[in-house]
Amino acid sequence: MKKTVTMPELKKGMKKAVLCRWNVEPGQKVESGSELFETETEKAISAVEAEENMTVLRLLVDEGDEVEVGAPLMEVEM
Amino acid sequence: MIYVRCRSLDPRFNLALEEYLLSLDTDEEIFCLWRNGPAVVSGRFQNIFAECDVPLAEDRGVAVIRRITGGGTVYHDGGNINYTVIRSKDENGLDYPAFIAPVAAALRELCVPAEISGSCVTVKGKKISGSAQTTVGGRVLHHGTLLYSADLNDLRRFTTPPSACFDSAAIGSNPAPVGNMIDVLGGDPDPEEFADEIGRIVSGGAAPLEPESFDTDAIEKLAEKYASWEWNIGSSPKFSFRGGKDTKMGKIRLSYTSKRGVIDGAEWSGPYENEIKNVLIGARLDRAALRDALTRATSDGSFAGDAAGFILSGK
Structure with missing residues (x-):
């Protein structure tokens, strides 16, 4: 089943964050708990982990892009 | 605590x-x-x-x-x-x-x-x-x-x-x-x-x-x-560089792109143009490594030292 991973609200009241580093690439099988990407908002770095096993299909934003909370980041196959 | x-x-x-x-x-x-x-x-x-x-x-x-x-x-x-x-x-x-x-x-x-x-x-x-x-x-x-x-x-x-x-x-x-x-x-x-x-x-x-x-x-x-x-350097975000510098050997013009601290595209014009254009792509953004590579390419250690500093700072 295809799913779109979106920018989470990593901090209460956060509106957007910079997608700083992708730690996966298209085609990669990712286990639950693995780091998908790292973000920075208000000088705070957060790594977002996969909640389930998945296969990465497409990365929708580039490293360095500022992304609003809820905006799509990547497409995956669950 | x-x-x-x-x-x-x-x-x-x-x-x-x-x-x-x-x-x-x-x-x-x-x-x-x-x-x-x-x-x-x-x-x-x-x-x-x-x-x-x-x-x-x-x-x-x-x-x-x-x-x-x-x-x-x-x-x-x-x-x-x-x-x-x-x-x-x-x-x-x-x-x-x-x-x-x-x-x-x-x-x-x-x-x-x-x-x-x-x-x-x-x-x-x-x-x-x-x-x-x-x-x-x-x-x-x-x-x-x-x-x-x-x-x-x-x-x-x-x-x-x-x-x-x-x-x-x-x-x-x-x-x-x-x-x-x-x-x-x-x-x-x-x-x-x-x-x-x-x-x-x-x-x-x-x-x-x-x-x-x-x-x-x-x-x-x-x-x-x-x-x-x-x-410290190898986990750098991608970036581009564009600059020029007057040297005793003539004016350098350089543009390059870098990913993870490595030059992955470069255009060099100026002294030692033929020698240097083969050296930059794939080079680490490391002053000593750049200086050594440029010295080997040009046999001009003084120029190579200045050029290495320029590549890393634009100065």
Whole structure:
């Protein structure tokens, strides 16, 4: 089943964050708990982990892009 | 609270100590005070070459290191006191004032009229502290600088962008007017003693642990990361460079792109054009490596040295 991973609200009241580093690439099988990407908002770095096993299909934003909370980041196959 | 007092001035060891403390399996709050010898410390996702004249820093014996938290580039010397607070992430999330408050209160008790402003602390309108954070595995590391008696001329010198040659989507720095706490306190500065006083107040008089209380082998192993090109430069965001420089041999014009600290596209015009264009692509952004490669290509060590510095700073 295809799913779109979106920018989470990593901090209460956060509106957007910079997608700083992708730690996966298209085609990669990712286990639950693995780091998908790292973000920075208000000088705070957060790594977002996969909640389930998945296969990465497409990365929708580039490293360095500022992304609003809820905006799509990547497409995956669950 | 676990109170750690580190007396090492080695920035690589100290950043490793922080990361080690963050990895400890505990729910307790950890508070650590430490100072560095001269060092430029960049944020996790910054283009360090756009923030600091890296060749100048190297010439002056100033370490250039990347930290694990966000934010901008800072300058540390013995007159700057660093503090680290590690807590489990709670419903308040990454609330800067909540992490800063105990230190600000300690400063006020020590007669420094500190005020919290977002992620900073100011004294009479001048910034004396900035801070940044990272979260790993449900634990938040918050750390900040405290300008006590720092060399502000060196601070400006080493945190001023060297040129306008760099362009990227990397996180930038936000410089602000800064000041030292000693300007308000007066007297002869003793940053080590002042740090001890901060620690005494914040910890409630607890006896501090030293790094030797922990797994120093593990900390030293982590310190290798902070000494490595792979971490400090090789984890840089992608960026582009465009610039020119007059030399005794003629004018250089250079544009290049870099990914993870390696040049992946370049156009060079000027002296030794045929020799150099085969050298740049795939080259690491490392001054010694660039100088050696350019020397081999041109047999002109003096030119190669200047060119290597130019590639890294635009100067």
